[in-house]
Amino acid sequence: MKIAVMTDSNSGIFSETGKKMGVHVVPMPVIIDGETFYEGIDLTLDSFFERLTGGSEISTSQPSPGDLLDMWDRTLKEGYDEIIYIPMSSGLSNSCSSAIMLAQDYDGKVQVADNHRISVPQYGSVRDALKLAADGKSAAQIKKALEDAAYDCSIYIAVDTLEYLKKGGRITAAAAAVGTVLHIKPILTIQGDKLDSFAKTRGTKKCRTKIIEAIRHDLTERFGKEDISKMRIATAGTFRNPEDAKRWRSEVEAAFPGFEVVYFDLGCSVAAHTGPEAFAAGIYKVLE
Known part of the structure; x- marks a missing residue:
């Protein structure tokens, strides 16, 4: 089976790096003075900190259901059989629980790992998922392996x-x-x-x-x-x-x-x- 490994930009993996790794990256939305930007797409860390230290009103958000569904549909149409999606920890954002709910309509083709990680360890989970996919594991098997090791x-x-x-x-x-x-x-x-x-x-x-x-x-x-x-x-x-x-x-x-x-x-x-x-x-x- 051809498994797509997907994560969000909280992993420290942004779009360009993701392409080199073979990872699909969901950019996290950031709302600055009422306008929505996407991390690694039209918002760099330098510009983010300029606005943050300049007194702008900043809040972070989760990917919209429409954006996430579009990305899943597009990825499956590209010839992938299944998707393993590794978002940031469910304890730090609602994005994981929202993704789990949306994935219920995909008959098991989209598996969301509640990996309880962000940043450096989340990146490690992505690397693990790539290796497991290369070893022939299904998305459901990868999800279980990642969740079993979540707190390590x-x-x-x-x-x-x-x-x-x-x-x-x-x-x-x-x-x-x-x-x-x-x-x-x-x-x-x-x-x-x-x-x-x-x-x-x-x-x-x-x-x-x-x-x-x-x-x-x-x-x-x-x-x-x-x-x-x-x-x-x-x-x-x-x-x-x-x-x-x-x-x-x-x-x-x-x-x-x-x-x-x-x-x-x-x-x-x-x-x-x-x-x-x-x-x-x-x-x-x-x-x-």
Whole structure:
């Protein structure tokens, strides 16, 4: 069977990269001052941050049912027998549950994996799906494999400013003011379905050290030494300067000899809460 692997741009995979990988990408809509743009299509991260820091009213949304149905229909007409769709975590957006409902009309030809992931681990799920499809697995078999392994991952994110967490209602104005005065930088974590507080540090250097320590703890304690060969480590961020992104990737790679560490831009759905100059690292297990 010919299986199409599809994801959304929250995975860090945008349209052009998706074409090279053989992945179909659903661009996430972003509403700026009442006008809808599509991530990776007519909205770059640079232009997104210009509008975000310029005071524009910004909100993120889920793909419209019509756009999603059109993409599924078009993909099936291109000669694919089935589609495995890997959207962002159902705990972070309604887009997954909406897609599951829409897929019921496709008689099993469209399978939606509630993979409970976003960004770096979501990218890992896409890579797993490509391999499973190449091995001859059906879309339903891939869905089960991805959902069984959904929680074998972590992301840790540090923000440069508390302003956007305040705007999103994730911290109070008073907490943001105190944090700014004391140079406190929170580290957030995504463990499956929620964006939660993980730690608070003072200064960027301590933030980076804390994130690396968290990844090392997951690698050696949470997943166990017998699983290290199956683990992957990646970095992400909302850096405005590409050189800063390279430095962060290199720092993490140096901390974990033997791992090839890659870098991804955080998608707008996360970046709207973190603001620019945020940095993250994630760890996830690859399937057998």
